[in-house]
Amino acid sequence: EIVLTQSPGTLSLSPGERATLSCRASQSVSSSYLAWYQQKPGQAPRLLIYGASSRATGIPDRFSGSGSGTDFTLTISRLEPEDFAVYYCQQYGSSPTTFGQGTRLEIK
């Protein structure tokens, strides 16, 4: 199965700053079938990005995804207070689908 490694484990930034989160796969992700989710405490995950770079419905344009093959990035251009959460990547091109271990984005 494809192992996804996210970095950093924790990212400490201030509102208004730019956040860059990384997701590296142990083998190439088929057809860029890579998604990003946001999860806040006590809530279910929310889909942000699919197909490596397509924003899900209702997701603000400060969120963007990029990458292909084995290296993918989620960028939040200007952090809003509500963006501080845990972010997971997921590959869904190969069975079984797998998730990264998460990056915690915390307020500095």
Next chain:
Amino acid sequence: QVQLVQSGAEVKKPGASVKVSCKASGYTFTGYYMHWVRQAPGQGLEWMGRINPNSGGTNYAQKFQGRVTMTRDTSISTAYMELSRLRSDDTAVYYCARGVGGLVIYWGQGTLVTVSS
């Protein structure tokens, strides 16, 4: 709108089984895979498997083969996940989630299953 409403929290003893339900509304139940994903306290997301509500066909993660059973009742648009031979490390929030292939878009609210003697 798409809604997935799960059954309530459960407390089980080691060795027992648990069955979690997920009632879908707002879309054609048989048109989309239903996935099950769990999250242990303070941990990440773990995919358990999926069911095709139309055919009843299932795919399970190897880790859960032999212990998990996913079923559905199309007459009431409800999916079920049963996990047997529970251990303490099965304590987690269990989510059902509607998928398009392997992409998960809509999630239920989660069901906390606590395994404790």
